[in-house]
Amino acid sequence: MEHKDFLAMELNKVEEHLLKTLKTRSKMVEASLSDFVKSGGKRLRPALTIIGSTFGDYKSEVAIPLASAIEIIHMATLIHDDIVDDAEMRRGTKTMQSTLGKNTAVYCGDFLFTRAFMLIADMAEVEMMKDLSKAIAFICDSEIDQNEQKYDQTVDVRKYLKRIGGKTAALFSLSIAVGAHKAGCDRKITSKLSNVCKNIGMAFQIIDDILDFTGDEKTVGKPLLSDAKQGIFTLPIIYSLQGSYKEETIKAIERIERDNGESLLNCAVKSGGLDRTKRLGIKFISKATKLKDSLPNGYGKDAITAIIEKQLERKF
Amino acid sequence: MEHKDFLAMELNKVEEHLLKTLKTRSKMVEASLSDFVKSGGKRLRPALTIIGSTFGDYKSEVAIPLASAIEIIHMATLIHDDIVDDAEMRRGTKTMQSTLGKNTAVYCGDFLFTRAFMLIADMAEVEMMKDLSKAIAFICDSEIDQNEQKYDQTVDVRKYLKRIGGKTAALFSLSIAVGAHKAGCDRKITSKLSNVCKNIGMAFQIIDDILDFTGDEKTVGKPLLSDAKQGIFTLPIIYSLQGSYKEETIKAIERIERDNGESLLNCAVKSGGLDRTKRLGIKFISKATKLKDSLPNGYGKDAITAIIEKQLERKF
Numbered sequence: 001m002e003h004k005d006f007l008a009m010e011l012n013k014v015e016e017h018l019l020k021t022l023k024t025r026s027k028m029v030e031a032s033l034s035d036f037v038k039s040g041g042k043r044l045r046p047a048l049t050i051i052g053s054t055f056g057d058y059k060s061e062v063a064i065p066l067a068s069a070i071e072i073i074h075m076a077t078l079i080h081d082d083i084v085d086d087a088e089m090r091r092g093t094k095t096m097q098s099t100l101g102k103n104t105a106v107y108c109g110d111f112l113f114t115r116a117f118m119l120i121a122d123m124a125e126v127e128m129m130k131d132l133s134k135a136i137a138f139i140c141d142s143e144i145d146q147n148e149q150k151y152d153q154t155v156d157v158r159k160y161l162k163r164i165g166g167k168t169a170a171l172f173s174l175s176i177a178v179g180a181h182k183a184g185c186d187r188k189i190t191s192k193l194s195n196v197c198k199n200i201g202m203a204f205q206i207i208d209d210i211l212d213f214t215g216d217e218k219t220v221g222k223p224l225l226s227d228a229k230q231g232i233f234t235l236p237i238i239y240s241l242q243g244s245y246k247e248e249t250i251k252a253i254e255r256i257e258r259d260n261g262e263s264l265l266n267c268a269v270k271s272g273g274l275d276r277t278k279r280l281g282i283k284f285i286s287k288a289t290k291l292k293d294s295l296p297n298g299y300g301k302d303a304i305t306a307i308i309e310k311q312l313e314r315k316f
Numbered sequence: 317m318e319h320k321d322f323l324a325m326e327l328n329k330v331e332e333h334l335l336k337t338l339k340t341r342s343k344m345v346e347a348s349l350s351d352f353v354k355s356g357g358k359r360l361r362p363a364l365t366i367i368g369s370t371f372g373d374y375k376s377e378v379a380i381p382l383a384s385a386i387e388i389i390h391m392a393t394l395i396h397d398d399i400v401d402d403a404e405m406r407r408g409t410k411t412m413q414s415t416l417g418k419n420t421a422v423y424c425g426d427f428l429f430t431r432a433f434m435l436i437a438d439m440a441e442v443e444m445m446k447d448l449s450k451a452i453a454f455i456c457d458s459e460i461d462q463n464e465q466k467y468d469q470t471v472d473v474r475k476y477l478k479r480i481g482g483k484t485a486a487l488f489s490l491s492i493a494v495g496a497h498k499a500g501c502d503r504k505i506t507s508k509l510s511n512v513c514k515n516i517g518m519a520f521q522i523i524d525d526i527l528d529f530t531g532d533e534k535t536v537g538k539p540l541l542s543d544a545k546q547g548i549f550t551l552p553i554i555y556s557l558q559g560s561y562k563e564e565t566i567k568a569i570e571r572i573e574r575d576n577g578e579s580l581l582n583c584a585v586k587s588g589g590l591d592r593t594k595r596l597g598i599k600f601i602s603k604a605t606k607l608k609d610s611l612p613n614g615y616g617k618d619a620i621t622a623i624i625e626k627q628l629e630r631k632f
Contacts (some may be wrong), residue, residue, distance in 0.1 A: 024453075024460075025461065026460045026464060083418070083422055084418070084419040084423070101463075103400040103463050106396050106399055106422065106425075107400070107459045107460050107463070108460070109422075110396060110426075110429065110452065111457070113426065113429060113452075114450075114452040115449075115453065118446060118453070121442050121446040121449060122446070126441075130438070134434065136426065136429075136430040137427055137430040137434070139426075140423040141340060141341045141342065141427070144340075144341075144342045145342065147417075147419050148420075
């Protein structure tokens with residue numbers, strides 16, 4: 001079987017598993033969760049869990065529930081993020097908070113967290129529960145940081161990297177590590193995989209933040225500059241605020257509601273902020289590539305290489 | 317040592333444990349969580365965990381983290397409830413969503429859930445994780461039900477009981493069961509304790525719902541009729557809608573914003589709705605008492621008796 005087919009086949013099973021796991025008392029909530037699953041997403045995190053599992057003794061019946069649990073945690077964080085961000089759209093469809101209201105969305109997120117924990121508990125994996133709990137706590141911490149740093153023009157690259165390390169890279173890293181661990185990989189390989197994916201996660205978030213400036217609204221599935229509009233300053237703005245375009249950038253931030261972010265996008269381009277951001281993204285990609293090279297040859301390594309390469313071509 | 321002193325002493329340790337466990341990166345969030353802890357609450361659920369543990373081989377170092385985890389889960393659900401309810405006040409102090417904003421409050425709740433799971437995972441108790449996850453999922457389900465049933469004048473007693481069974485009684489029941497289980501009690505006693513506390517939980521929530529009508533605003537710590545004002549119809553209204561006061565009750569509901577619930581309170585009194593609610597509360601108290609009587613004599617039984625008796629005198 002082709003490598004790509006294997007991953008696609010396993011991810012299909014994750015899809016079925018997700019729909020099965022998300023059955024609940026309220027038909028309205030169930031329908032909404034099922035719509036959310038069907039609206040897709042990149043399924044990058046469950047893919048990492050499956051890929052991680054191939055480095056050991058791959059068992060579909062182990063990898064699929066684990067990968068599903070990871071995706072469910074991710075879905076829960078997205079639902080809560082959308083509440084916090086007042087987001088109308090995600091993946092080109094209406095968000096749960098906009099269709100069911102913030103109220104139901106809060107509990108749907110909580111419900112998903114517990115479903116994920118139940119899947120993991122079914123595997124009798126106490127250490128994994130701890131790691132997952134830590135990762136979620138880390139995501140929360142970073143989202144809280146992001147919230148506290150809103151409209152703060154002194155946010156620097158270090159704070160930004162810490163923030164995205166927590167809100168994105170930690171779960172990437174954990175996704176592959178749980179797969180590898182559960183498939184019986186030793187500590188050394190698990191930690192190497194974890195490190196590779198941490199760097200992929202950093203690059204992934206940086207590229208996400210670039211796409212928020214330069215992406216195609218329809219392809220990205222949500223309005224552009226949505227972060228900046230809520231006062232979340234990502235790397236292109238942070239860089240833009242550092243150089244000789246500082247004053248212009250500050251003015252562009254003030255003008256964002258009126259000109260729909262046009263001046264700010266201009267600043268990010270002219271100041272070289274976007275270019276510098278891209279360069280940093282590429283740096284993380286390179287680091288991931290370098291770390292990946294020392295992995296044992298085989299399906300898993302090829303699959304990781306494909307994921308790394310895909311990052312640079314991402315349109316959404 | 318006096319019985320009461322023992323529980324007070326152990327609950328003090330829970331207090332310390334809570335403050336220690338809730339340390340986090342953001343000083344603002346930590347301060348806010350610590351204020352929340354210090355604002356008190358009845359600590360009924362952790363008390364049940366401690367009491368449950370006394371039915372087996374009581375070890376403070378086991379019971380305290382467990383009781384803390386239970387209270388943290390309860391705190392998390394309160395924080396998320398307050399977001400959903402747009403609540404300004406809780407326990408006589410400002411709610412987290414009103415001081416830190418809904419955004420931070422969403423993540424604080426998530427953060428607390430994960431902290432609780434981490435405490436349980438530290439005990440290497442996989443079964444307990446499953447039970448806790450189920451209980452939280454049950455709470456979420458019931459809160460979603462409550463939300464879907466908003467402004468629904470056809471909600472009946474059965475639906476109401478199912479709702480409060482999930483949102484309150486399930487955690488009461490689990491609180492004592494985890495304590496008993498972890499202290500080595502056998503299934504029979506654990507299940508009996510669980511059943512007693514399920515009934516206490518039902519009575520507790522019914523009395524809560526009565527106090528929302530007849531309590532003293534200052535003592536209760538939040539505005540009266542706050543449920544009805546948001547369209548949550550509890551037992552006094554459900555009963556009031558059943559009899560010959562139906563039309564008057566409907567009108568009173570429509571008038572609630574204008575007269576601050578005065579007509580609705582009148583209806584609940586005149587229709588006998590409040591009296592019937594009280595009687596049902598007492599029925600659950602009696603059932604709890606009866607079930608409790610067959611427990612082995614000793615400290616635990618006395619403590620449960622005291623808790624049951626206290627319910628009937630509750631002012632908040």
